[in-house]
Amino acid sequence: MQANIERRKWWHFVRPAAAVVIGVVFLLFGSSHASAQATQQAIRLTNLDTIDADDIHWSPRDRDGLAAGIRFLSRPMPGDPTMIIQHLVRNESEERQQVHLSIHGRDPSLLTLSAGNRIDVHFSGSWEDDLELAPGEVIGRGHWRSMISLKGLSPGDYTVHLGASVFVRDEERIGTSHGLPMSLKLPAPVFGKIEPDRLEQAQAMDNAKGSLPIRWGTPVGGLRIGTMAAGDESNVETVFHHGELARLGLFVQNVSGSRVKCQLMLSHPCDGWGMNIVDSDGSTIMPHQGFMTGFSPQRSFSATLEPLEIQPITGKLPKFREGNEDKGFTPELTPVEFWVAEQKSAETEFRPPYTYGMPPGHYLVSCYVRLRRDDIPGFDLSLQTGSIDFQVIAAKTPQ
Numbered sequence: 001m002q003a004n005i006e007r008r009k010w011w012h013f014v015r016p017a018a019a020v021v022i023g024v025v026f027l028l029f030g031s032s033h034a035s036a037q038a039t040q041q042a043i044r045l046t047n048l049d050t051i052d053a054d055d056i057h058w059s060p061r062d063r064d065g066l067a068a069g070i071r072f073l074s075r076p077m078p079g080d081p082t083m084i085i086q087h088l089v090r091n092e093s094e095e096r097q098q099v100h101l102s103i104h105g106r107d108p109s110l111l112t113l114s115a116g117n118r119i120d121v122h123f124s125g126s127w128e129d130d131l132e133l134a135p136g137e138v139i140g141r142g143h144w145r146s147m148i149s150l151k152g153l154s155p156g157d158y159t160v161h162l163g164a165s166v167f168v169r170d171e172e173r174i175g176t177s178h179g180l181p182m183s184l185k186l187p188a189p190v191f192g193k194i195e196p197d198r199l200e201q202a203q204a205m206d207n208a209k210g211s212l213p214i215r216w217g218t219p220v221g222g223l224r225i226g227t228m229a230a231g232d233e234s235n236v237e238t239v240f241h242h243g244e245l246a247r248l249g250l251f252v253q254n255v256s257g258s259r260v261k262c263q264l265m266l267s268h269p270c271d272g273w274g275m276n277i278v279d280s281d282g283s284t285i286m287p288h289q290g291f292m293t294g295f296s297p298q299r300s301f302s303a304t305l306e307p308l309e310i311q312p313i314t315g316k317l318p319k320f321r322e323g324n325e326d327k328g329f330t331p332e333l334t335p336v337e338f339w340v341a342e343q344k345s346a347e348t349e350f351r352p353p354y355t356y357g358m359p360p361g362h363y364l365v366s367c368y369v370r371l372r373r374d375d376i377p378g379f380d381l382s383l384q385t386g387s388i389d390f391q392v393i394a395a396k397t398p399q
Helices: 004-045 197-206
Strands: 056-058 066-075 082-091 096-116 118-135 145-148 156-162 164-167 178-179 184-192 221-227 237-241 245-254 260-265 274-279 301-307 310-312 336-341 356-358 361-373 379-384 387-395
Touching: 056 082, 082 096, 082 118, 096 145, 178 356, 221 361, 221 379, 221 387, 245 260, 245 301, 245 361, 274 336
Parallel strands: 096 379, 118 156, 237 387, 336 356
Antiparallel strands: 056 066, 066 082, 082 145, 096 118, 096 164, 156 184, 164 178, 221 245, 245 310, 245 336, 260 301, 260 361, 274 361, 361 379, 361 387
């Protein structure tokens, strides 16, 4: 009896110690195995049954048996307008594939906002991986993540258009790779109270007697840009002759309900102002333009615009400043210019103004500009003017 009591006392002290030892062994080996399993699941998502189908989106097209897709890890929420996605790759073929992938999206994405609340995402920075995929296998490494911040955008429904994020190295052509198609359009709501804008007031001003015939485009981010042919203040038909240098002025207006500090982002000097000319059939007219790749520093001009305020962004600039001007100096930017000719230049042209071949007839011209707003960080605003309807006639006959 005494021996049994002594044994029970011994086990009373040893049992907790044994439990601790067993627990430590489990932590060292069992948890390591569990961690390895979790890591493996994060890398290879062959079985997607446990993932909400609404969180997985695949491009409708593949290339060489590989398809790109994304998985939502976080969607925009009230108070947090952030979208986090994980990049995925799927082997669509019936054979194993060994590939070298470059997954873009490591660095902050380049975001462009355009008319219709369209957001274009251009991924930058990359991860490099050599992978082998079984038929039907899906791979999405845990660190293949990109964050897209919609901070600063006005409340509303937006559509995110994703650019290519998965690139495959071409084994036959050293130093080259090709992107997998990524034709995805994702809904991205921005929550909050919608503030009234001033667009209706601005449009009423457009139609007021004595107003300048500026052809305004669709607002983007509370701003709109417009164009007007030089000397077109009387609102008569715009006519250009062969051999004439056409000049267009550009303007920006704040149609939001609040003061806006914005920047005008200039294009490369060899590109000049963005411009599009179409004929009466809707065909685009192109010059004989050569493209230069030489470096040119990015130039920008800033101004703060009150609601409904209109400012020119070509010619003499009363308000926009680059920031390095001498006191009292008024900067000036060249207007949109192009040569009107019966045929485009036979030789390649490398600097504007470029020559456009336009037989006599009616044409439409519009311009596009890139702006930024201080309160919408990370976004470029892609804006386009309305169209000027103009007529081209033969050169004037010398008297």
